[in-house]
Amino acid sequence: MNITITPAAEKFMRRMVRFGGGGPDAGFRLQVSAGGCSGYASEFDVAAPRSGDATLDWNGLKLILPAESRLLLEGVTIDFADTPTSSGLTFINPNAASCGCSTSAPAGPAGVTTVSIDSIRRKA
Template identity: 60%
Template sequence: MAATFTLTPAAEKFIGRIVRFSGIPAAGFRLLVSPGGCSGYSSEFSAEAAPKDGEQEFVVSGLKFFLPAESRMLLDGVTIDFTETPTSSGLSIINPNQAACGCSSAESAAPPGVAKIEIGSIGRGGRPATLAS
């Protein structure tokens, strides 16, 4: 199954920077998406040297992606954007066919069909991101 998602210019710029500044030659962007969470998606991402077993490599907007089968299915037809507000920033997965969130947390609720992936989700080489002291 081919990856059929769209990247906004802001997402292209953000993902390109993650890959470029990873320090990994010819790195790609691993995006793991699974069902769950308030918006319908739970996800994480990292810059990687090569796809893992079971992942396929795709090029979208000139960027190399490593996606397992479940992620490819869940990303079908979505738009990936990068959003930044005074209180948070990260990737947003916008699914036009997703229903609105039913939780009562209006302050943190995303618009209908939008999943937030916070910057803190960034990892490198499968390790959690760390801050320099």
């Protein structure tokens, strides 16, 4: 699989796994689907792999990706941005086109999707 994870994103993912309480088999599970103005909608949590998931080892970090996520993340760089107005993962897709819709969301560079840390879900 051809993805890149920046040091900032790796640090964020490691902290999530360390403090997520998912047990010894847990990793950073990232589910990405097509949707939204920027082309991606995603959720992430700390969980063990499920049936059909692939586990990538990134310098000892378990990155768990469902099948659809693997297809969508091909060639993408995953980064982490922390600004005064938002914090979250950022997906940089060099092959994505600019958004042409008219929304009230702030415009960003072509092919960049931000996923807020508000999308973290704690399992009951």
